[in-house]
Amino acid sequence: MKNRYSIFSLARNALSHHENWDRAWRSPEPKSEYDVIIIGAGGHGLATAYYLAKEHGITNVAVVEKGWLGGGNTARNTTIVRSNYLYDESAHLFEKSLKLWEGLSRELNYNVMFSQRGVYNLAHTLQEERDAKRRINANRLNGIDSEWVDARQIKAEVPYIDTSSNARYPILGGSLQRRAGTARHDGVAWGYARAADAAGVDIIENCEVTNILRDGGTVTGVETTRGTIRARKVGIVVAGNSGVLAEMAGFRLPVESHPLQALVSEPVKPILDTVIMSNAVHGYVSQSDKGELVIGAGIDAFNGYGQRGSFNIIEETIAAIKEMFPIFSRMRMLRHWGGIVDTTPDATPIIGKTPVDNLFINCGWGTGGFKATPGSGWVFAHTLATGEPHWINAPFSLDRYTTGYLVDEHGAAGVAH
Amino acid sequence: MFQIDCPWCGPRDQQEFAYAGEAAIKRPENPASLSDAEWADYLFMRTNPRGRHHEQWRHVHGCGQFFDVVRDTVTYRIESVDVPGRPALGDAS
Numbered sequence: 001m002k003n004r005y006s007i008f009s010l011a012r013n014a015l016s017h018h019e020n021w022d023r024a025w026r027s028p029e030p031k032s033e034y035d036v037i038i039i040g041a042g043g044h045g046l047a048t049a050y051y052l053a054k055e056h057g058i059t060n061v062a063v064v065e066k067g068w069l070g071g072g073n074t075a076r077n078t079t080i081v082r083s084n085y086l087y088d089e090s091a092h093l094f095e096k097s098l099k100l101w102e103g104l105s106r107e108l109n110y111n112v113m114f115s116q117r118g119v120y121n122l123a124h125t126l127q128e129e130r131d132a133k134r135r136i137n138a139n140r141l142n143g144i145d146s147e148w149v150d151a152r153q154i155k156a157e158v159p160y161i162d163t164s165s166n167a168r169y170p171i172l173g174g175s176l177q178r179r180a181g182t183a184r185h186d187g188v189a190w191g192y193a194r195a196a197d198a199a200g201v202d203i204i205e206n207c208e209v210t211n212i213l214r215d216g217g218t219v220t221g222v223e224t225t226r227g228t229i230r231a232r233k234v235g236i237v238v239a240g241n242s243g244v245l246a247e248m249a250g251f252r253l254p255v256e257s258h259p260l261q262a263l264v265s266e267p268v269k270p271i272l273d274t275v276i277m278s279n280a281v282h283g284y285v286s287q288s289d290k291g292e293l294v295i296g297a298g299i300d301a302f303n304g305y306g307q308r309g310s311f312n313i314i315e316e317t318i319a320a321i322k323e324m325f326p327i328f329s330r331m332r333m334l335r336h337w338g339g340i341v342d343t344t345p346d347a348t349p350i351i352g353k354t355p356v357d358n359l360f361i362n363c364g365w366g367t368g369g370f371k372a373t374p375g376s377g378w379v380f381a382h383t384l385a386t387g388e389p390h391w392i393n394a395p396f397s398l399d400r401y402t403t404g405y406l407v408d409e410h411g412a413a414g415v416a417h
Numbered sequence: 418m419f420q421i422d423c424p425w426c427g428p429r430d431q432q433e434f435a436y437a438g439e440a441a442i443k444r445p446e447n448p449a450s451l452s453d454a455e456w457a458d459y460l461f462m463r464t465n466p467r468g469r470h471h472e473q474w475r476h477v478h479g480c481g482q483f484f485d486v487v488r489d490t491v492t493y494r495i496e497s498v499d500v501p502g503r504p505a506l507g508d509a510s
């Protein structure tokens with residue numbers, strides 16, 4: 001990389017009051033043609049571009065983005081990263097991703113602040129306890145660290161949580177993945193953008209794709225607000241807008257778009273050094289390095305593209321957080337926002353071919369795709385480069401809705417991811 | 418948050434209603450005669466438009482009735498509310 005970040009570059013730039021840092025990526029004009037166009041510069045699209053260059057030597061690539069890079073769900077999520085999914089197919093995909101997270105800051109020469117602070121998935125009913133234990137066993141068979149912790153141990157590790165038996169929804173225990181944690185959402189997008197740009201990838205912001213060009217049944221390029229760009233292959237990675245892009249290309253998806261919101265509190269001193277998730281009361285919470293409580297809410301059940309959520313959802317979420325952490329009852333909330341998540345009937349992504357030749361899609365991550373950013377980019381780059389899915393993403397074809405080979409992660413993941 | 422004008426009860430907060438998915442999806446008359454792709458289309462594929470959406474709601478915390486709504490999925494503005502079976506709804510078939 002041209003300008004490596006290091007203690008020396010930091011010291012050198014300190015001498016000029018940090019006013020002379022180079023831009024982290026270029027802002028090029030679109031060329032008329034590329035080998036590969038990736039639509040959507042979220043974390044997944046940028047990671048795809050990076051691995052196309054790094055793993056497959058394909059650098060004549062453009063990532064086109066209608067807004068600014070990393071401004072979609074990548075910048076709006078609660079950054080929980082874990083791989084303890086129930087089914088083998090998902091376990092392989094998310095564990096591939098977790099392994100990439102573990103070396104990511106070093107690989108990208110960019111601090112993505114990946115923090116393996118552990119993630120607890122609480123069980124409040126006997127059925128949840130049985131399901132969690134089944135999942136833990138399945139995880140271990142797949143070589144994924146996963147353990148059962150009872151209420152006493154949770155209380156010892158997370159002192160402020162209410163594990164008393166007179167709670168309205170008593171905590172019986174939970175699953176714990178110690179290698180799981182959080183990362184800096186923007187950092188991931190910026191790190192991949194910088195590394196992809198350094199490898200020669202053009203990242204073109206403020207460039208909305210308005211049509212997908214085809215000749216017969218084969219994609220030939222895209223129409224954008226900055227002109228026509230031709231390409232041999234095109235990958236759609238637009239999360240909540242997947243249905244819109246699919247319609248441009250003339251095929252249908254089993255995807256529905258819903259607002260999902262999150263909120264953060266005023267910053268306080270360190271009080272929660274891990275991630276707590278509960279499906280039963282439905283809330284999840286961690287504390288950012290700045291000290292804010294980062295709280296994830298539920299989706300609005302109706303279809304929506306407005307990047308905001310309903311107030312009643314916030315109310316329910318705050319009730320859930322208070323139920324688990326009575327001590328947070330007087331925290332003030334500072335900001336709340338929404339993203340548009342692309343949900344599928346089996347709560348599992350779609351990564352692979354489309355009915356249009358040389359047009360590929362990576363979508364359906366719904367409420368839980370941030371954790372998959374590196375792995376998703378890695379398998380999608382393979383798919384774009386070779387024209388065929390990697391064995392890890394082969395089960396996640398669009399075709400599975402026709403064959404019936406669904407990967408039904410609803411039980412394992414619930415709504416909270 | 419928005420309000421929905423229930424055909425039976427009048428305008429109420431959206432919170433009183435349960436969303437019931439895309440409207441006008443008809444169960445095929447003769448499923449056995451469909452190809453797998455046609456069956457998958459009926460079961461799983463959805464229009465999911467960014468804009469005008471023809472959908473169903475149910476007034477769960479009120480009269481309990483199902484009805485159809487045409488709503489914009491970006492502005493959330495409701496264009497019309499109607500009872501299924503009455504063919505007055507815009508471009509719905």
Ligand SMILES: Cc1cc2nc3c(=O)[nH]c(=O)nc-3n(C[C@H](O)[C@H](O)[C@H](O)COP(=O)(O)OP(=O)(O)OC[C@H]3O[C@@H](n4cnc5c(N)ncnc54)[C@H](O)[C@@H]3O)c2cc1C
Nearest residue numbers: 040042043044066072073074077078080209339369370371
């Ligand atoms: C509130 C909230 C909390 C979440 N919490 C978690 C969590 O804790 N853990 C987790 O793993 N996941 C979580 N998620 C899900 C996660 O954020 C997403 O699955 C993931 O970030 C999707 O990344 P992406 O790169 O595919 O999408 P995005 O970051 O949304 O990128 C898609 C990009 O495509 C662009 N685009 C759209 N249409 C066009 C067009 N026509 N032309 C050009 N560009 C276009 C958009 O502008 C956008 O930048 C959460 C999501 C939300 C909203």
Ligand SMILES: [Zn+2]
Nearest residue numbers: 423426476480
């Ligand atoms: Zn009513």
